[in-house]
Amino acid sequence: MxxxxxxxxxxxxxxxxxxxxxxxxxxxxxxxxxxxxxxxxxxxxxxxxxxxxxxxxxxxxxxxxxxxxxxxxxxxxxxxxxxxxxxxxxGKGLPFDKVSRAMSVSSGEVAVSCINEGIPVYDIDVAAGCTEMTRAFTEENVIGRLNFPNLNPEWIVVRAKGDSMMPKINNGGYVAFLPQSDLQNILWGQIYVVVMENRRVVKYVRRHQEDPSKVVLRSENRNYDDMDVAINDICALYVVERIINIQDCV
Incomplete structure (x- = not known):
């Protein structure tokens, strides 16, 4: 050869x-x-x-x-x-470059007030269903107010109950969001207050891999299973802007 x-x-x-x-x-x-x-x-x-x-x-x-x-x-x-x-x-960069939009606020940065200072905390547990949820954002349902750095005066705050989002959101902690729902432009992977007909949850919202008419609601706590939910069954989505992990602040 x-x-x-x-x-x-x-x-x-x-x-x-x-x-x-x-x-x-x-x-x-x-x-x-x-x-x-x-x-x-x-x-x-x-x-x-x-x-x-x-x-x-x-x-x-x-x-x-x-x-x-x-x-x-x-x-x-x-x-x-x-x-x-x-x-x-x-192997480039860091594994968690895609961080959640929601920022945590430490307890030392939060000032609690029962007068007209800061953003309102609403007792939305008195409401049930879509229409009542919207009506809950009124002065008569304000149970306190919070102050912390870089707050948006248009935000509202509600309490998150349960341990499904721990350690990201503590049981009894609070989440702040704008009262503007957008079901057409979902920010995949972000934390939302999800309002359905008979329940309200705080979850990560993920794209459904098989059915575009559904979303996946995911907990931070891995002991909880994912929830497949039809988009048509969701009344409102509010993207969480701040997480306030303090308890009994109001």
Missing amino acids: PTCIIAIIEVFLQCKTTSIMETSHSQDAIIGRIRHIMQLQHLSQSQLAKTIGIDASNVSKYLSGRLPVSEALLNRIVVNLNISKDWLRD
Whole structure:
């Protein structure tokens, strides 16, 4: 065989081997980052599978390297765990570049008032249903007022009950939002006050992977299952702007 042909074959084999090694190293690194996220968010393989909407047996295959990590899998993890794709795929930046719009306010920054100072805290638990929720934003339902830095005087505040959003939002903590609902332009991955006919919840709102007529309501606390809700069953969505984790402030 001519020397030039042998040289070409050797170069081809060397390039192919290098490509395979680079792919292998890339896959191993991505798997390592997936495991890191699972550890940070205290997710078992079955919990990860349920969160991103795939079969639990496939998660085991991905993590063991028996299945190659696909672009579709990366997208599912990015969307459902709210992490940076650049970090997950290439190791660039930080895992949680996509941060929640809602900012937390420390208890030391909050001043409590029972007079006309600060933004109102509404007792919306007296209301039930869509119409009553709107009517609850009146002076007669104000049970106190809060002051904290950089507040928007148009915000209103309600109490969040339960532990489904802990540790992000404490049981008995408060959330501030503008009383402007927009069901047409949902900010995916953000925390919302979600108003339905017979209940009100504070949840992350996620895009439904299979049915565009629905959304996924997700808790911070992984002990709570996701909720699939039809958009038509939602009366109002209020994006949370501030989280105030103090109790018994009013």
